[in-house]
Amino acid sequence: MISAQHDLELISLTKRYGETVAVNAINHHFTAGTYACLLGPSGCGKSSTLRMIAGHESVSGGTIVLSGREIAALPPAGRGTAMMFQNYALFPHLSVLDNVAFSLKMKGAETAERHRAAREMLELVDMSDFADRRPAQLSGGQQQRVALARALITRPQVLLLDEPLSALDPFLRIRMRGELKKLQRELGISFIHVTHGQDEALALADEIVVMNNAVIEQAGPAREVFNAPRTEFVARFIGGHNIVATPRGSFALRSDAIRVVGSSEVRVVEASVINVEYQGAHVALTARTAEEQDVTALVPESEFFSNPRSPGDPVGLTWDDVDLHALQTKEPTKEIHA
Numbered sequence: 105m106i107s108a109q110h111d112l113e114l115i116s117l118t119k120r121y122g123e124t125v126a127v128n129a130i131n132h133h134f135t136a137g138t139y140a141c142l143l144g145p146s147g148c149g150k151s152s153t154l155r156m157i158a159g160h161e162s163v164s165g166g167t168i169v170l171s172g173r174e175i176a177a178l179p180p181a182g183r184g185t186a187m188m189f190q191n192y193a194l195f196p197h198l199s200v201l202d203n204v205a206f207s208l209k210m211k212g213a214e215t216a217e218r219h220r221a222a223r224e225m226l227e228l229v230d231m232s233d234f235a236d237r238r239p240a241q242l243s244g245g246q247q248q249r250v251a252l253a254r255a256l257i258t259r260p261q262v263l264l265l266d267e268p269l270s271a272l273d274p275f276l277r278i279r280m281r282g283e284l285k286k287l288q289r290e291l292g293i294s295f296i297h298v299t300h301g302q303d304e305a306l307a308l309a310d311e312i313v314v315m316n317n318a319v320i321e322q323a324g325p326a327r328e329v330f331n332a333p334r335t336e337f338v339a340r341f342i343g344g345h346n347i348v349a350t351p352r353g354s355f356a357l358r359s360d361a362i363r364v365v366g367s368s369e370v371r372v373v374e375a376s377v378i379n380v381e382y383q384g385a386h387v388a389l390t391a392r393t394a395e396e397q398d399v400t401a402l403v404p405e406s407e408f409f410s411n412p413r414s415p416g417d418p419v420g421l422t423w424d425d426v427d428l429h430a431l432q433t434k435e436p437t438k439e440i441h442a
Contacts, residue, residue, distance in 0.1 A: 372420030
């Protein structure tokens with residue numbers, strides 16, 4: 105069992121839709137006060153997992169334990185969780201203040217009490233000056249803050265966020281990442297955030313839970329998952345890695361650990377450039393080896409432009425063995441011979 109704090113534990117949690125298994129007997133322990141991201145491609149089971157925790161999907165098998173009590177059979181309002189939906193789901197006919205206060209109204213709170221609590225929440229998310237506006241009069245970022253305030257007014261032990269940044273433009277998305285993390289630290293409660301964006305998960309999460317095909321492929325601190333992926337799927341999905349095979353096995357190799365040299369130098373993999381992409385501080389150079397495997401190297405901008413390459417040019421690729429990270433191999437990978 106979990107500790108007496110507001111830890112959350114998923115025990116053999118399963119969700120079936122007819123013959124389809126969306127979540128397959130997963131087990132995971134979320135420590136209280138953690139910002140966790142459920143990361144994975146569409147259809148991997150992450151949103152179904154979040155909705156089961158929230159009580160918006162029934163549990164087909166297993167259970168959910170929060171603060172030492174099973175909550176899988178409880179209604180959403182009785183669980184100690186709150187959910188912020190992807191589309192924010194604000195009531196267009198209500199003011200910002202009444203949107204935030206709505207759940208307290210449903211619980212029978214008096215007008216003065218619920219408005220006082222709503223104003224506290226609006227102050228927390230820096231939206232006090234917009235209390236009398238309607239949602240249509242707000243920007244996307246402002247609507248998100250209102251949705252956050254509405255979710256937090258019930259004082260949940262765990263806040264559940266379903267793709268909360270997907271509706272925002274790239275600039276605002278980055279800004280709101282910082283605000284979400286700051287808010288989580290100030291409140292000290294657990295945030296569980298579903299996303300398919302690797303950059304978003306790495307920027308926000310204390311812990312990343314990578315899901316694939318209805319199961320958890322890997323979970324751990326963000327830096328650990330990035331630097332030490334266990335499987336080929338995690339290495340590819342988390343980004344920034346190449347998969348290479350040597351006579352010693354299959355390995356993940358970070359793109360920034362590969363050096364591009366002359367094709368005639370000793371101990372190199374000979375390859376031919378197939379794509380060059382300028383990315384600001386570095387250039388992503390992708391080359392194809394004789395074994396028909398594509399490998400991407402991140403070359404510092406100044407280094408690349410001092411000796412630029414173009415598609416079709418021969419190059420040599422080299423790396424240090426210490427940068428090779430062994431993977432759990434599920435299927436054969438073509439070997440690269442240096």
